[in-house]
Amino acid sequence: MRVRRTLSPLVAITQNNNESFAIEEGLNLLNISSMINSNDVVVITPNWVGAGGPEIGDVVGPNSLKKIIQIIKSCNPKRIVIATASARKDVEKLMIDIGFMDVIKSENVEFINLNNGPFINLPLNHSCPKSIALNKLYDEMTFLISFTQLKIHEEATISASIKNIAMGWPTGEEQGYPKKNLGIHKDLHGFISAMLEKFTIDLSIVSASPAMVGTGPHKGIGNHTGLVLCGTDPIATDTVGARLLGFKPQAINYLYKSINKGLGCGEVTTDSSSPIKILGMRLIDAEKHFNKCAYGKDFSID
Structure with a gap:
């Protein structure tokens, strides 16, 4: 397994009504230009689960995906690939309807539908399934980016950077459409954790603009908070995202x-002694802002 590019658990919290600007500010705070080199095969896995649209947080926004691609291009990697395995068999139609296809064409980057092969077989430290088929891109990538919206989830409790990869990579050709044929959902939490053991997520981008509250992953309410989390440790990033929810x-x-x-850091405090280093907006201010937008009252966990 690869070692994560940046081992320090850094999470940048930014806020801007323009999601693309918030992402750009967060990546600048992380010094993204120092993380990627000319030999890298950068894979961006966006959350493309359904056709509800980015307005409610069902999928990521195409304009923000375009901004991320442009920022990664400025780092001059060898290859940039947009790759995901939608639970919808007609992922190309979803791409056209929402505008992702236009972004991929205009930015002239690769797209790989991870539902298609050729595949490798990856053993898992999990009982059901014990192994999983993945596109061979798994062995080729050197830098993995998870880009997703923050959501309440009816089975996983929350959906953020880790779940996006764990459920975005298994092929529907093996798991079915949706991916429930071979037992992933019998112990979904165990499966997600087992997948994280096998994946090195180098950069997590989790947008709360909008974030889906109430229920999810499709039927909740999208709240535009303007908040975006960018992190070097997916557990640290998702820990901050969980606190917002x-x-x-x-x-x-x-x-x-x-x-x-021991797959990442999940300890965070609202002061300077926090093991997870928060950049940009203070965590307590982000929690209060999120809750004011979502529930009309500015409160925080601590």
Whole structure:
């Protein structure tokens, strides 16, 4: 398994009504230009789960995806690939309808539908399934970016950077459409944690503009908070995202499992002694702002 490019658990919290600007500010705070080199095969896995649209947080925004591609291009990697395996069999139609195809064509980057082969077989430290088929891109990438919206989730409790990769890479050709044929959902939290053991997520971009609250991943309410999280450690990033939704990490089973496996840092405080270093907006201010937007009252966990 690759070692994550930046080992320090850094999370930049930015706020801008223009999601693309918030992302750009967050990546600048992380000094993205120092993270990627000319030999890298950069893979961006966006959340393309359904056709509800970016307005409610069902999928990421095409304009923001375009901004991320442009920022990564400025780092001059060898290859940039947009890659995901939608739970919808007609992922190309979704791409056209929402505007992702236009972005990929205009930016002249590769797209790989991870539902298609050729595949490798990856053993998992998990009972069901014990292994999983993945596109061979898994062995080729050197830098992985998870780009997703923050959501309440009816089974996973929250959906953020880790779940996006864990559920965005398994092929529908093996798992079915949606991906429930071979038992992933029998122990979803165990599966997500087992997948994180096999994936090195170098950069997590989690947008709360909008964030889906109420229920999810499709039927909730999208709240445009202007907040974006950019992090070097997916557990740290998702820990901050969980707090915005009102959860400490031990409330998210797969996050708690992964922390106990030593896969990342899940300890954060609202002061300068925090093991997760917060850049940009203060965590307590972000929590209050999120809750004011979502629920009409500015409160925080601590």
